[in-house]
Amino acid sequence: MVWGGKSPQAAVTATNPFEPASRHGLVNGQFQELVETVAHTIPSQLRPALRDITFVNGCHPWSTAVIGECPYGTFDPTGWDIDGSVGHPWANTIWISSEAARSGDLPDVILHEASHAFVRNLLSDCYFLNNDVDSVEELLFLDFAHDTANPAELLADAFTLIFGSRGEDSYTYYLDRHDFEVSQEIMSRIKAAVWLCSK
């Protein structure tokens, strides 16, 4: 998730496939085409993560309810609803807010969410050659262990730093907020993980 943005978007399209979510007034759709176009520019190494993912321009129901405003982006593998229940039709979606679409940071926001998908879908059952006990996902989370920050968010930002087109100028909300410096060693480990596990 990328937190940011001020107010929830409220417009609803009549014919979208996410009926329950649209009843909550959260699917926007105004920037749907732009979001999909930018999603197609994701570096080829990370694309396997997006095989079964649908992009939605709007405010994810659960994360919007939890933080009280529309987040820039949410990766939802299981279809969370406001009441915490899962298994809803919007499982395997990445939600991108209109505010993120209007910002100059859209490619980085999409890359951050795609990285969450990559970590979950490709690193959770992948193992480095010298360790068949701890998954690559678990080991990378350890690299980003932190007193107050969520390691998954720091890791997704690190992916953005490595695979984004703007390098050091990437939009990395969590790394900035927690003043977290990603070492060269960790960067190399992430690159190796992507190479090893993106088959």
Ligand SMILES: [Zn+2]
């Ligand atoms: Zn995130």
